[in-house]
Amino acid sequence: xxxxxxxxxxxxxxxxxxxxxxxxxxxxxxxxxxxxxxxxxxxxxxxxxxxxxxxxxxxxxxxxxxxxxxxxxxxxxxxxxxxxxxxxxxxxxxxxxxxxxxxxxxxxxxxxxxxxxxxxxxxxxxxxxxxxxxxxxxxxxxxxxxxxxxxxxxxxxxxxxxxxxxxxxxxxxxxxxxxxxxxxxxxxxxxxxxxxxxxxxxxxxxxxxxxxxxxxxxxxxxxxxxxxxxxxxxxxxxxxxxxxxxxxxxxxxxxxxxxxxxxxxxxxxxx
Numbered sequence: 001x002x003x004x005x006x007x008x009x010x011x012x013x014x015x016x017x018x019x020x021x022x023x024x025x026x027x028x029x030x031x032x033x034x035x036x037x038x039x040x041x042x043x044x045x046x047x048x049x050x051x052x053x054x055x056x057x058x059x060x061x062x063x064x065x066x067x068x069x070x071x072x073x074x075x076x077x078x079x080x081x082x083x084x085x086x087x088x089x090x091x092x093x094x095x096x097x098x099x100x101x102x103x104x105x106x107x108x109x110x111x112x113x114x115x116x117x118x119x120x121x122x123x124x125x126x127x128x129x130x131x132x133x134x135x136x137x138x139x140x141x142x143x144x145x146x147x148x149x150x151x152x153x154x155x156x157x158x159x160x161x162x163x164x165x166x167x168x169x170x171x172x173x174x175x176x177x178x179x180x181x182x183x184x185x186x187x188x189x190x191x192x193x194x195x196x197x198x199x200x201x202x203x204x205x206x207x208x209x210x211x212x213x214x215x216x217x218x219x220x221x222x223x224x225x226x227x228x229x230x231x232x233x234x235x236x237x238x239x240x241x242x243x244x245x246x247x248x249x250x251x252x253x254x255x256x257x258x259x260x261x262x263x264x265x266x267x268x269x270x271x
Contacts, residue, residue, distance in 0.1 A: 001029040001104035003097065003122075004083075006066040009110060010073065016137045016266065017108045018077050019145035024169060027080040031100055032070050034063030034087045060087060094122045098129035106166075108135045111267070112260055123260070127241045133166035133270035134241075138263060145266060150174040151234040152209070153225055153255075154181050156194040159240025163270040164198065167238040168205065170268065174236075177202070177209040180228055182221045222258030229265060237263055241271040 002017040004010050021028050036059040040048040067085055074081045086096055101107040107130065112123040126134055137145075147170045154160050164171075171177050179195050195211050202209045216224045229237055242256050259267060 001031055001101055001106070002108040004030045004032050004070040004074065006069045010070065012110055012137050012139070013108055014073060014077070015143070016135060016145045018079075020106070020108070020135065021077060021079045023147065023173060025079070026105075027082065028074065028077055029100075029104055030070055030074040030081065030083045031097065032063075032067055032083060032085045033093055033096060034059065034066065034085060035090050035093075036060065036063075036087050038089055063087060094125035095129075097122050098125040101126050101130035101132050104132060106133055106135045106268075108137065111136050111138055111263070127269060127271050133163065133268055136260065136263075136267040136269060138265065146235040147173050148175045149232060149234045150177050150236045150238060151225070151229050151232060152177065152179050153237060153239040153259075154179045154195050154198065155240075157240055157242075159242055159271055161198075161240075163238050163240045163268065166270040167268050170236060170238070171202065171207050171209075172205065174207075176232075177207055178232060178234075179209050179211045180225065181211065181213045182216050182224050182228075183213070220258075221255045222262060225255075225259065226262050226264065229263070234265055236266050236268060238268045241269045 002013045004013065017028050020026055037052065037055045040052045040055075042048050063085070067083070071083050074083060084100060088096055097107070107126050109123060109126070123134060123136070126132070150167070150171055152160075152164060152167070152171075154164075179198060181195055199209050199211055212228070214224060214228060225237065225239075228234075237259070239256070239259060256269070260269075
């Protein structure tokens with residue numbers, strides 16, 4: 001699934017979706033969310049209701065034009081495609097994205113805050129509310145998405161295990177897979193010991209993964225992972241999405257927060 005809006009940001013999203021579709025012979029679902037204005041305050045003469053109806057009608061007409069554009073662009077992928085359109089209020093966007101993502105294997109988006117179209121709350125809602133993984137594309141020039149060298153950020157947590165399970169199709173196509181264990185100093189710990197069992201688990205699936213234990217740079221795990229991904233020329237970083245609920249708002253954990261903003265290559269994130 002890929003969210004489309006008829007903007008230049010669609011180029012990056014569609015490029016990644018097209019590469020994934022070719023790699024896995026995928027069916028691609030384009031999600032078009034057309035924003036309609038909220039109701040105006042009611043008044044005794046009913047002018048607010050009439051004005052609201054007019055604004056909604058104009059928004060739907062504008063949405064019809066964009067829908068034709070995104071449908072045509074989606075059809076150019078050369079694979080099975082589907083377009084889903086919803087005319088909704090702006091505050092419903094994140095919830096609809098999370099709901100619709102549940103019927104897909106992955107939700108393709110740009111890294112949050114890299115463009116206004118993919119704000120952080122959308123990524124957080126899909127990550128924590130869909131039960132599916134996100135494939136997050138870095139901003140910049142359109143590039144070919146590859147899965148030859150995959151780096152898995154492993155710390156033995158439930159979230160890391162979920163991300164590893166979601167990433168299995170990608171790992172099976174990779175030439176090299178590295179389980180990267182980051183700690184404040186090189187030592188044998190629970191994550192390292194568990195990574196040996198995970199390596200065996202991957203071998204059962206025909207995946208030959210290497211374990212690499214590295215010390216974090218000044219205890220900055222995110223920076224260490226970014227540097228390691230660059231050193232290994234990784235095409236994809238697999239990681240768990242960490243967070244907790246506070247007053248019904250999802251707050252991303254520190255490492256997740258930093259990688260969502262700094263990773264130079266696509267991220268596969270799952271919770």
